[in-house]
Amino acid sequence: MKANNVIVLAGQPNTGKSSIFNRLTGSNQHVGNWPGKTVEKKEGAFKFKGHLYQLVDLPGTYSLTANSAEEIITRDYIIKKHPDVLVVVVDASQLERTLYLAAETSMLPVKTIVALNMTDIAEREGRKICHEAMGKQMGVTVIPMVASKNIGFSELLEAIKKSVENHDPDERPIQQEFEGEVLARLNEVKGLIKGLVPSPFTEDWMALKLMEDDREVREIMRKRLGPDQCLHLDKIINNGLALLVADSRYKWIQKIIDASETKSHDTKSLLDKRNKFDKVATHPVWGIFVALGILFFAIVAAMSIGSLGLPFLKIVSLASDGARILLGPGPEWLSSMMADGLIVGVGIATALSFFLMGVFIVVGFLEDVGYLPRLAYVFDLFMHGIGLHGKSFMPFLMGFCCNISGVLGTRVVDSWRQRLITVLLIPIIPCYGIWAVVSFIGTIFLGVKTPMVVLALLITAALHLALTSFLLRRFIVKGESTGLIMELPPYHKPNFKTIWTYAWTNEKGYLKRGFSIIAMASFIVWFFSYFPEGKIETSFLASTGSFLNPIGNLMGCDWKLMAALIVSVMAKESALPAIAILYGTGQGLSSITGLASITSGGEHTHNELASILMQSISPESALAFLFALTFSIPCSATISVLYTETRSLKWTAGASAYYTLSSLVAGILAYQAALLIF
Amino acid sequence: MIPLTWLRAWEVGVVQDISGKPGFVSRISATGFSLNTEVKMIRNWKWGPLIIFLRDTQIALGRTEAGNIMVRKKSESK
Ligand SMILES: Nc1nc2c(ncn2[C@@H]2O[C@H](COP(=O)(O)OP(=O)(O)OP(=O)(O)O)[C@@H](O)[C@H]2O)c(=O)[nH]1
Numbered sequence: 001m002k003a004n005n006v007i008v009l010a011g012q013p014n015t016g017k018s019s020i021f022n023r024l025t026g027s028n029q030h031v032g033n034w035p036g037k038t039v040e041k042k043e044g045a046f047k048f049k050g051h052l053y054q055l056v057d058l059p060g061t062y063s064l065t066a067n068s069a070e071e072i073i074t075r076d077y078i079i080k081k082h083p084d085v086l087v088v089v090v091d092a093s094q095l096e097r098t099l100y101l102a103a104e105t106s107m108l109p110v111k112t113i114v115a116l117n118m119t120d121i122a123e124r125e126g127r128k129i130c131h132e133a134m135g136k137q138m139g140v141t142v143i144p145m146v147a148s149k150n151i152g153f154s155e156l157l158e159a160i161k162k163s164v165e166n167h168d169p170d171e172r173p174i175q176q177e178f179e180g181e182v183l184a185r186l187n188e189v190k191g192l193i194k195g196l197v198p199s200p201f202t203e204d205w206m207a208l209k210l211m212e213d214d215r216e217v218r219e220i221m222r223k224r225l226g227p228d229q230c231l232h233l234d235k236i237i238n239n240g241l242a243l244l245v246a247d248s249r250y251k252w253i254q255k256i257i258d259a260s261e262t263k264s265h266d267t268k269s270l271l272d273k274r275n276k277f278d279k280v281a282t283h284p285v286w287g288i289f290v291a292l293g294i295l296f297f298a299i300v301a302a303m304s305i306g307s308l309g310l311p312f313l314k315i316v317s318l319a320s321d322g323a324r325i326l327l328g329p330g331p332e333w334l335s336s337m338m339a340d341g342l343i344v345g346v347g348i349a350t351a352l353s354f355f356l357m358g359v360f361i362v363v364g365f366l367e368d369v370g371y372l373p374r375l376a377y378v379f380d381l382f383m384h385g386i387g388l389h390g391k392s393f394m395p396f397l398m399g400f401c402c403n404i405s406g407v408l409g410t411r412v413v414d415s416w417r418q419r420l421i422t423v424l425l426i427p428i429i430p431c432y433g434i435w436a437v438v439s440f441i442g443t444i445f446l447g448v449k450t451p452m453v454v455l456a457l458l459i460t461a462a463l464h465l466a467l468t469s470f471l472l473r474r475f476i477v478k479g480e481s482t483g484l485i486m487e488l489p490p491y492h493k494p495n496f497k498t499i500w501t502y503a504w505t506n507e508k509g510y511l512k513r514g515f516s517i518i519a520m521a522s523f524i525v526w527f528f529s530y531f532p533e534g535k536i537e538t539s540f541l542a543s544t545g546s547f548l549n550p551i552g553n554l555m556g557c558d559w560k561l562m563a564a565l566i567v568s569v570m571a572k573e574s575a576l577p578a579i580a581i582l583y584g585t586g587q588g589l590s591s592i593t594g595l596a597s598i599t600s601g602g603e604h605t606h607n608e609l610a611s612i613l614m615q616s617i618s619p620e621s622a623l624a625f626l627f628a629l630t631f632s633i634p635c636s637a638t639i640s641v642l643y644t645e646t647r648s649l650k651w652t653a654g655a656s657a658y659y660t661l662s663s664l665v666a667g668i669l670a671y672q673a674a675l676l677i678f
Numbered sequence: 679m680i681p682l683t684w685l686r687a688w689e690v691g692v693v694q695d696i697s698g699k700p701g702f703v704s705r706i707s708a709t710g711f712s713l714n715t716e717v718k719m720i721r722n723w724k725w726g727p728l729i730i731f732l733r734d735t736q737i738a739l740g741r742t743e744a745g746n747i748m749v750r751k752k753s754e755s756k
């Protein structure tokens with residue numbers, strides 16, 4: 001027996017694979033109620049009865065035909081990596097459709113177990129399924145489960161153990177038989193490709209995929225077939241054949257359901273139940289109001305959770321003063337580094353972390369109940385306006401939190417062209433880092449006008465999206481647009497554990513990455529603004545910054561703001577400590593004290609940093625800075641995922657150059673406009 | 679036979695034919711549409727995507743996509 005058996009989880013999107021994976025391995029993979037969260041295979045391990053198993057969570061896929069990256073990842077893994085056991089997860093409340101993937105795996109040479117998940121929802125909707133009968137019909141073991149409530153796991157583990165230990169050659173994949181025309185054609189194609197199929201593919205599977213006109217399989221086989229055979233193949237294969245294959249799968253599924261369903265739900269009451277909230281949520285007019293209302297409340301909720309962190313800033317400011325006093329006797333650079341540099345950076349990072357936690361909790365909630373796909377539906381029309389469709393709305397929404405998750409989230413978009421366009425547009429979406437800077441700078445310089453500025457930024461972002469998308473589609477990524485095909489899953493009751501895990505996992509990610517970047521950015525800014533002489537006027541940064549004066553002048557930004565703009569490439573929010581340090585140092589005050597009182601609001605007049613900032617930056621310049629920051633080149637981490645997702649240096653460099661230009665143009669236009677308006 | 683987009687809300691149709699590129703056909707089959715599938719229109723406003731119920735599932739479908747699916751209207755909708 002192998003010491004390390006490999007078990008893989010596959011299934012249609014949103015059937016609960018990651019929930020099972022998380023329970024078994026103790027990991028915190030993204031779980032939420034919309035299709036397409038897991039986009040990469042994730043590996044973990046678990047122990048059962050003294051035995052170690054390796055578990056792989058695969059992206060959800062509707063089928064195993066090579067239409068998208070996830071489908072290729074999934075099928076390559078099953079075919080090429082020879083897992084010991086394949087666990088196909090199906091959703092008992094949407095059995096007919098989710099069994100389709102199970103049917104597709106029937107041709108793959110791997111031992112299979114079916115996890116019949118979400119039996120709680122099925123039961124609530126009045127449906128009962130006999131898992132034994134189902135297993136008998138399919139020729140494999142079926143385990144009823146409720147993955148979110150820890151039900152069915154020990155049975156699943158036992159089944160896995162038995163399956164791994166069982167060396168019975170009869171132990172087989174799911175059994176599906178074909179009949180009639182499909183069978184005849186299948187045999188015909190199999191005859192044609194006999195002996196020509198490269199391992200590890202099987203003839204059955206290749207023949208079936210050829211009948212479905214699978215892009216990848218067709219290419220593999222064309223290279224191996226002679227010209228006559230190719231012609232013959234072309235004659236057999238046509239569009240209707242793929243439909244017949246699909247039809248035979250659904251017939252098989254129907255047989256399983258007929259044999260195993262002891263109580264069925266009637267469509268009408270099911271729809272009534274599922275449609276209660278959707279009556280308004282997917283209404284063409286009310287739906288938009290509902291969406292805006294929910295988004296508004298989401299922002300308010302996130303802000304109020306975030307404001308819990310404000311008292312913390314006071315503590316940080318005390319720490320900063322304390323450091324100054326404690327380190328006072330030591331070298332001056334040391335106390336300056338601590339009080340003006342590091343503590344400021346860490347303080348801001350901490351304040352942000354509370355705000356972010358608020359955002360994550362709210363997004364986690366909306367995700368878990370299943371509202372996100374409705375948003376995508378409601379905004380489909382708007383997305384059409386910019387040449388995309390609703391599915392691209394989800395990555396955009398995630399982009400508002402963090403552009404990195406936005407870029408990764410584009411994997412739910414089916415067509416490559418559409419996905420590329422979405423990826424390249426994500427940097428326009430202002431992320432949390434930008435919102436943090438906007439609310440801070442806005443409060444100081446623009447006061448009550450801040451909401452107007454936010455509105456102006458959003459409108460500009462929408463126009464920018466439209467323009468950039470138009471340019472991309474017209475001149476760069478030409479091709480046809482595709483439309484929306486998206487499942488709207490039933491709403492789930494919020495599961496607070498899932499929401500908390502989601503929020504905390506993201507928060508930890510931020511703390512790990514964002515924190516160190518902010519701390520580092522503050523250190524670097526402090527370092528280059530302090531040395532060589534301990535005076536900012538003669539610092540390295542000042543002398544380099546003056547190079548940028550010609551551009552800076554056009555947008556009314558002095559070298560300090562330009563430097564902050566450059567620093568923001570490390571992480572957008574690091575513009576804040578940069579500004580605080582650059583304008584605060586040498587003024588003999590702890591800049592964090594300023595921050596603390598600004599963010600807690602109201603005390604503007606008592607605020608030294610704020611007044612120093614007010615003296616050195618005009619509102620017009622501040623506005624220009626915000627526009628330049630919002631529409632600038634994305635942060636370094638986003639640039640790196642742009643590269644990994646597009647797999648192209650050309651796109652990455654092109655996007656970086658384009659958004660650098662966009663930043664300058666936005667800054668200049670905003671400045672010139674502000675001069676006219678203010 | 680009529681295109682799916684012609685069904686009004688709460689009308690039921692039976693799929694007769696699906697046309698389009700192989701990628702589309704395979705994608706749409708895997709989300710539940712196949713020959714003789716009974717589909718129920720849930721939302722069909724003058725604009726925006728449709729919402730269709732079939733095989734225990736609600737699917738939002740763009741109008742162009744839906745235009746590739748031909749159905750026969752069932753006279754009696756339950
Ligand atoms: N009521 C109920 N909800 C469940 C069950 N299993 C999972 N869920 C919920 O269903 C949703 C989808 O679960 P995931 O584990 O994210 O599904 P997935 O298959 O990994 O989805 P993708 O990665 O998008 O393909 C989440 O909101 C889970 O909390 C269950 O047995 N009962």
Ligand SMILES: [Mg+2]
Pocket residue numbers: 017018019030037038060
């Ligand atoms: Mg998953």
